[in-house]
Each structure stands twice: as C-alpha cells, then as structure tokens.
Amino acid sequence: MAEKKIILTGDRPTGRLHLGHYVGSLKRRVELQNSGEYDEIYILIADDQALTDNADNPDKIRKNIINVVLDYLSVGLDPKKTTICVQSALPALHALTFYYLNMVTTARLSRNPTVKAEIALRGFADEGLPAGFFCYPVSQAADITAFDATVVPVGEDQLPMLEQCREIVEKFNRIYGETLVLPKAMIPENEMQRRLPGVDGKAKMSKSLGNCIYLSDDAKTVKKQVNGHMYTDPQHLKIEDPGHIEGNVVFTYLDALSVTEDFAQFLPDYRNLDEMKEHYMRGGLGDGTCKKFLINVLEKNLEPIRAERAKWEADIDTVYDIILEGTQRAQEKTNATLERVRSAMRIDYFKDRSVIGDWKKML
Numbered sequence: 001m002a003e004k005k006i007i008l009t010g011d012r013p014t015g016r017l018h019l020g021h022y023v024g025s026l027k028r029r030v031e032l033q034n035s036g037e038y039d040e041i042y043i044l045i046a047d048d049q050a051l052t053d054n055a056d057n058p059d060k061i062r063k064n065i066i067n068v069v070l071d072y073l074s075v076g077l078d079p080k081k082t083t084i085c086v087q088s089a090l091p092a093l094h095a096l097t098f099y100y101l102n103m104v105t106t107a108r109l110s111r112n113p114t115v116k117a118e119i120a121l122r123g124f125a126d127e128g129l130p131a132g133f134f135c136y137p138v139s140q141a142a143d144i145t146a147f148d149a150t151v152v153p154v155g156e157d158q159l160p161m162l163e164q165c166r167e168i169v170e171k172f173n174r175i176y177g178e179t180l181v182l183p184k185a186m187i188p189e190n191e192m193q194r195r196l197p198g199v200d201g202k203a204k205m206s207k208s209l210g211n212c213i214y215l216s217d218d219a220k221t222v223k224k225q226v227n228g229h230m231y232t233d234p235q236h237l238k239i240e241d242p243g244h245i246e247g248n249v250v251f252t253y254l255d256a257l258s259v260t261e262d263f264a265q266f267l268p269d270y271r272n273l274d275e276m277k278e279h280y281m282r283g284g285l286g287d288g289t290c291k292k293f294l295i296n297v298l299e300k301n302l303e304p305i306r307a308e309r310a311k312w313e314a315d316i317d318t319v320y321d322i323i324l325e326g327t328q329r330a331q332e333k334t335n336a337t338l339e340r341v342r343s344a345m346r347i348d349y350f351k352d353r354s355v356i357g358d359w360k361k362m363l
Contacts, residue, residue: 007032008149008183010044010087013064014054017071018212020196020205022301023256024155024188030076032153041082042147042330043072045323048087048094049140052133053122069319071215074309079322085330086323087143092334096142096341097135103168104138112137114160121208141165145180146334153186157204176344196256201231201249213298215305222302226250226295232287239286245277250290258297266296 009029011017017026033041045068050061065086072084087093109115115136119129132139137160144152144165152162162185169180197204198211205212213225232250236243245251251273260272267289270276276293279285312319342348349355 004039004148005037005151006040006042006147006149006181007038007151007153008042008044008144008147009153010042010046010143011068012046012050013061013068014050015060015064015207016067016214016216018205018207018214019253019298019302020198020212021071022075022215022305023196025153026071026075026077028153028188029082033076033078033081038151040147042149042333043077043082043084044087044143044330045069045085046087046143049136052130052136053124055130055132065323066316066319067216069323070309070312073312073319073322074215074305076308079326083326083329084323085327089327090146090330090334092331092338093139093142093146095338096146096334097139099341099345100138100141100168100172101135103171104164106134108164108167109134109137112160112164114157117157137161137164138168141168144183145169146337147330148181148333148337149183150181151186152183153188156187159185159187172341172344176341179340179344197249197252199225199230199249201247201252215302216309217302218306219299219303222298223295226291226298230291230294232290236280236287240283242283243280243285243287245281250287250294251277251280253294254290254297257301258294262293262297262300265300267293 009025011021011025029041029043032038045065047061047065051058054060069084073079077084115134118133118136122133124130124133140161141164144162145168152165154162162183166182169182172180173182198206198209199213200209200211203209203211211229213222217225230249231247233244233248235241254273254276258273263270263272263276267276270279276285276290280290339348343351
C-alpha cells in the first residue's frame with residue numbers, strides 16, 4: 001500500500017540512555033538517517049507507555065524526556081532529517097489504541113513472550129498487573145501504524161511485539177479493507193549488538209538493574225564500572241591461565257564496539273581482536289590489559305558524545321523547540337492516519353451528511 005519507506009522507533013523516557021541503547025539502536029538509527037534510503041524517520045518518546053509502570057511517579061517521566069532527547073542529539077540524530085516527537089501529545093495514538101483493543105483478545109495478549117518476560121521482571125505477577133501495561137503491545141501497534149511505518153528497528157526480544165502488531169493490521173484490513181500498512185522488523189546485523197549485557201554479565205544492560213554505562217557518564221565513572229564491576233572469566237586467576245571468551249563481558253563489549261584500527265592506536269601488540277582472543281584463550285594475557293584496552297575503546301566512542309551533549313545542554317530552549325516542532329509534524333501525520341481509519345470503519349459521522357441517507361433507509 002505505502003510507496004514511501006518510513007521508519008518508526010523510540011524509547012521510554014525512564015532515565016538516561018546507556019551503552020546498550022547506543023550499540024543496540026542509536027548508532028544504527030544515525031546510520032539509517034544518513035543513508036538517504038528512507039523518506040521519513042520518526043523517533044517516538046514513549047512517555048505514555050512509560051507511565052504504564054510508573055503511574056505513581058510521573059515526575060520521573062517528565063524530567064527524563066530532556067535526558068532522552070539530549071542523548072539523541074548527542075549521538076548525531078539530526079532534527080532536520082529525523083522527527084523527534086512525544087507520544088502523549090499525539091491524541092490519534094490514544095484513539096487508535098482503543099480501536100485496536102477490539103482486534104485482539106486477552107488470551108492472545110497473555111501469551112505474548114515479551115509481555116510475560118516484562119511482567120516477571122517487574123514483579124507484577126505478585127503485586128497485580130496494571131491493565132495499561134498488559135495492553136502495551138496494542139499501544140505499540142497504534143504507534144507503528146499511525147506513522148505508516150514500513151520498517152521498525154527492534155531487538156530480538158521485541159519481535160513478539162511486532163508480530164502482534166502485524167496480526168492486528170491483518171485483522172483490521174481483513175474486516176475494514178486495505179487501510180493500514182503492514183510493517184517489517186529490522187534487527188541488528190551484528191549479533192553482539194542485539195543484546196548487550198550489563199557490566200555484571202547477568203542480564204541485558206538495564207537502568208532498573210543498575211548495571212549500565214550511560215552515554216553521559218564521565219571518564220572516571222566509565223573506568224570505575226569497567227575496572228570495579230565488569231565480569232570477566234572467574235577461572236582466569238593467573239595471567240598464565242587459559243581464559244574463556246564465552247560469557248566474558250569484556251570481550252562481548254569489544255565484539256560490539258572495537259574495530260581493527262583500535263589496535264594500532266591502543267594495543268599494537270595485536271593486529272586485531274581475533275589475535276587478542278587467541279592469546280587470552282591460550283594464557284599469558286591478563287584481565288587488566290584487556291580492561292585497559294576496552295576503556296580506551298569506550299572513551300573513543302563516548303568522548304565525542306559527551307562533548308556534543310554539553311553543547312546542547314547549554315541551549316535547552318532550542319532543544320525544546322526541536323521537540324515541539326517534531327511533535328507538531330507528528331500530529332499532522334498521525335491525525336491523517338486516524339481519519340483514514342475512522343473512514344474505513346465508517347464512524348466518521350460528521351465528515352459529511354451522507355450518513356443521513358443511511359439512517360433514512362433504516363426507518
């Protein structure tokens with residue numbers, strides 16, 4: 001149906017964005033933005049969805065909107081090429097969510113693997129599940145379809161959400177005619193970028209677990225996280241001991257972030273990461289050397305981001321205008337989709353007076 005190539009992606013404003021966001025999505029967003037392959041790119045600050053499990057602390061969401069936008073701008077997202085908008089300021093999304101709720105059953109929602117995993121992570125099974133959180137996939141479907149997104153960049157853990165969106169689209173189009181665009185998923189090409197673990201190695205990097213390296217962390221904090229908290233190989237007790245790469249967070253991060261040129265600059269004893277790994281596995285390479293190299297790689301990536309963020313922090317008025325203008329453009333886009341949906345459902349009663357003829361026929 002759609003001729004344009006349109007991307008929709010976004011984040012919940014529950015805190016500053018971290019290295020997992022950068023590796024898993026932000027870096028790729030900048031590449032897609034600058035590729036020239038897409039007609040429209042929208043990034044949604046999902047504050048409505050953030051409230052589904054933060055309703056008792058709305059200030060947390062309100063305050064972190066600026067942090068998320070600053071992180072966007074600092075990594076190179078350009079408001080001239082990418083529209084940044086706020087979810088709660090787009091009423092069409094709320095209306096579409098309501099209509100789509102009739103396209104899915106509670107039984108189907110309860111089987112969604114992503115929802116089940118998030119319920120367990122947040123302890124809702126014991127405390128009671130907010131209905132808004134339970135219906136999270138329907139809200140996401142509204143977001144995606146409202147922008148006529150053809151491509152949605154997601155991590156593997158979010159694939160069930162997109163599949164549920166596709167089910168809703170297919171059912172709506174079957175009932176009301178071809179109205180909604182069927183989106184496709186785009187997952188990270190680098191396997192290491194699909195699920196970057198936290199520094200503790202026990203789970204993905206997560207704000208709630210406190211195992212993050214934030215994009216806005218200073219060099220001292222980054223060094224402390226790596227040297228003091230990063231998981232390596234518990235069996236690698238002496239430098240001469242053979243080491244293990246699997247599950248070693250230092251090497252997981254290097255897989256995701258290092259490039260061949262880093263070795264000439266920071267660790268010339270090796271030509272590339274494969275040589276470094278081979279030495280570590282046969283013994284003779286200490287964790288301290290590996291961590292020092294990783295810190296240098298991290299700083300090479302993070303220092304320009306910090307510098308750019310500092311520029312935007314000094315001009316918050318302009319940042320506010322960027323969000324405002326982006327949201328206004330998004331309102332036009334999503335309102336048009338809502339109008340199309342309501343027309344397909346034949347509930348746009350006051351668009352014209354033709355409904356009078358239908359009513360008269362019934363009398």
